[in-house]
Amino acid sequence: MEKIIRAIRNFQYKGILAIVVIFIWISIVLLVELAGIQYRYGKMSLPFLEKEEIVTKTASHETVTEDMLLIRDSRTVDADRVYSEFAQIFTDMKVGYRVLDVAREPLPPLDSYKTVTVLLTDLSALGNGILDLCDWVYGGGQVLLAMTPESSPHFDAIKSMLGITDVSENYTLVDSIYVSSEFMVGGGRGFVIDHPFDSGMLVRLDEARTTAYAWTDDERRVPLVWEATHGDGRFVVDNFGIYDRVMRGFFAASYSLLGDVCVYPVINASAFYLDDFPSQIPDGNSEYITRDYGTTIYDFYTNIWWPDMMNIADKYGLKYTGLAIESYDDHVDGTADAKPDTATFLNFGNMLLRMGGELGYHGYNHQPLCLANCDYNGIYDYKTWDSYQAMKVAFADLVALCDELFPDVNMQIYVPPSNLLSAEGRAMLLKEYPQIRTISGIYFEDANLDFACEQEFDVDENGVVDQPRLVSGCALTDYMQIAAISELNLHFINNHFTHPDDALDPERGAEMGWERLKARLEEYLSWLYGAAPCLRNMTGSECSAAVQRFAAVSVQTEITEDGMRLTLDHFVDEAQLMVRFNDRTPDTVSGGTLTHLTGDLYLLQAERATVTVSFKE
Ligand SMILES: [Zn+2]
Structure with missing residues (x-):
């Protein structure tokens, strides 16, 4: 032992040795971290159903x-x-x-x-x-x-x-x-x-x-x-x-x-989408950002907006689903603009994944997947793609970029730009990219266009989920607040999306300033989780897995003298149900867990296909 210590003491390149040791140590830490990202990313808190388990x-x-x-x-x-x-x-x-x-x-x-x-x-x-x-x-x-x-x-x-x-x-x-x-x-x-x-x-x-x-x-x-x-x-x-x-x-x-009692299946999920994230951050300044912070858009995104969004996620346990977009050019012939700023793209994407979030596709650029047969009726000034092939080649460019920057990350969600998607665009996505398991449009559509992606929560025979987003932005208008309580009670869901540029756009409340917008978002979150603490925070794909179970399950309710017996059809591994006990009071439960929500309303999380609840005298 003494010999070894003496040898080290006499070793001429101690400084270099120390650096090598530190370097190896950093490499190990980075490798473990990277493995951690993949491990966490690959494991969904609720997996997709197998094809034979799918029921529309x-x-x-x-x-x-x-x-x-x-x-x-x-x-x-x-x-x-x-x-x-x-x-x-x-x-x-x-x-x-x-x-x-x-x-x-x-x-x-x-x-x-x-x-x-x-x-x-x-x-x-x-x-x-x-x-x-x-x-x-x-x-x-x-x-x-x-x-x-x-x-x-x-x-x-x-x-x-x-x-x-x-x-x-x-x-x-x-x-x-x-x-x-x-x-x-x-x-x-x-x-x-x-x-x-x-x-x-x-x-x-x-x-x-x-x-x-x-x-x-x-x-x-x-x-x-x-x-x-x-x-x-x-x-x-x-x-x-x-x-x-x-x-x-x-x-x-x-x-x-x-x-006496009313029972119906619900989704039980809360998902938050970040549209256009990661993306190319616009150059230059923006009126309200200069007014409030005296800084560039890049600085605002990196040093103010994103840290705030990370803090909010941390406080409420949110899992963000970011929708990647490569470029804001308007090429529709399948050619791509100059190479994007991949460093920021990678950095934002990795931070999101590390927080337990998910990445999905938004587009090569923000031009909707629509061909010449689409007419935007003057509502949008987007172009249409030259051909199916052009649309396909451009989308492949985004997929290749994501594969390069986020290898091993399984991207399973597509969100159409401006919520516009033609039948040809949808068919192209599902045919060319079978890894896409969710198309997420919106629930409340007022743009009366044939190819607006207005959806119900549902699944097709192949298990591809339609998962509409319900509310958006940080300002949360009166309409959105009604929408939120309405869907919390029909589907027991929150499905929200926002853009980094909400704080830049007067139509989305930019005049209020980011501090006020952030406070509004937090008011919404504290109302939501105050009302429904048992709402499950989920990534977009986990929410889709919950939609698959919601779509499949149905309930038969039998009331007896001293209790009720629920028989769940198409039950796989779990089911979420809203229960209102009108003339009865629940006592003990077998086959699931009952959580009180408000008044006579309860959330029943079924673990078996048969659930019995006894009533109090
Ligand atoms: Zn977008």
Whole structure:
């Protein structure tokens, strides 16, 4: 031992030896870190289903029992649009239904139904059937009046059964909605309604027989959702009179007030997308960044925006999904611009991956994958690609860049630029790049273009998931806040996207300044995770895996004397379900875990295909 120490002491190149040792040490640390990135990246918290386990939402819905009668009148204005909204809500909730069109047939006997949903504003369309319906409720039936009724002799005849003591002749303005905390996850506060109109009845309720769950958020407190007991049964009345996609969750929550217990599958995921990240950072300055920070866009992105976004992710446990874009040129012939700044691209991408995030594709450039048959109707000034081949070659350039910079990272998500994607573009992606398992468009589309990528949460026969994003930006407008609570209650999901350049664009709130925008985003996050602490933070692909399970599963609920038994069809390894216990209180659970959300609402995480819940006395 002494010999060795002496040898080292006498060794002439001690300095160099020390450097070599340090160098080897750094190499080992870097290798371990790199392995760490790959390991964490490769392992999804929820894996994709195998192909033979895939069931589309429609196929799953077709197998459920038709327990509900859905009453509509095909003769009325807007009847088809309203009907298709509700058909979608009940498909997603896996509630089986038979449709009765009162234009064609009278009310059938109701013995074989558990619930009825009425999509009529003019109740006289049911004729005397309306009285049979009330008798059925008196005997224990459960009815949702989903549309605001209009004044008619038939409505007058039954209004007291709906708990109404007083009603005005004309509709009144519904410009806000206060959601009680026990009614919906994220309630206990008011929401502003965008583009309001006179859409609700001005009513007074018999307080002894009714419970109000939502009302206008003003001194009038006009009831907008309530339930009224009638004999042994129950009516639930929706009086906000807006039948747009953004209100789906309000209808789902209203429907769940029917029956002893209501159970429906949900997704249970919270995903955050960073569009155009990594990308080429624009040169130069921007008005609001210069105003607030006196710095360049590059400095803002690198030293302010990204560190702030990393802190926010850390605080709430968010997993970002970044959508890579190589260039902002407008080539549409398949040629590429000069080589991009790969150092920044790589740096941002690696930091995102190291945080547990995911990378997906956004495009070679920001020109949508659309060919000459697309017309942007003057809404966008994008070009169309010269040919299928040009589109393919350009996309291959992005894929090659990502393969080079992020080897071993499996990129499985595509997000279309500006949410525009043609059928040819989609087909090209899925044919040429089978690693793409998710196309993520948006849920609320107002640009009325044939090739706007408007989606429902669903999966195709091959397991490719449509996973629409719901809300965007940091300013979180009134509309987005309603959208957020609505989807939190229909699908138990948050799906958000933002761009690094939100703080540069006055249309996305740049005038407020980044500090204010960041505070708005944090207000949203604290509302979201305050309301739903059990919401699972997921990458885009993990969220898609959750969508696959949501699409496949359906539930059969049997209520017995002392509990309920849920049988889950197409159950693979887990299922997420929203449960409202109306007339019962849950006690012990087997086959899953029950987590209280609010009021009588619970999240059930099923671990087996059969779940039993006992009730308290
Ligand atoms: Zn973009």
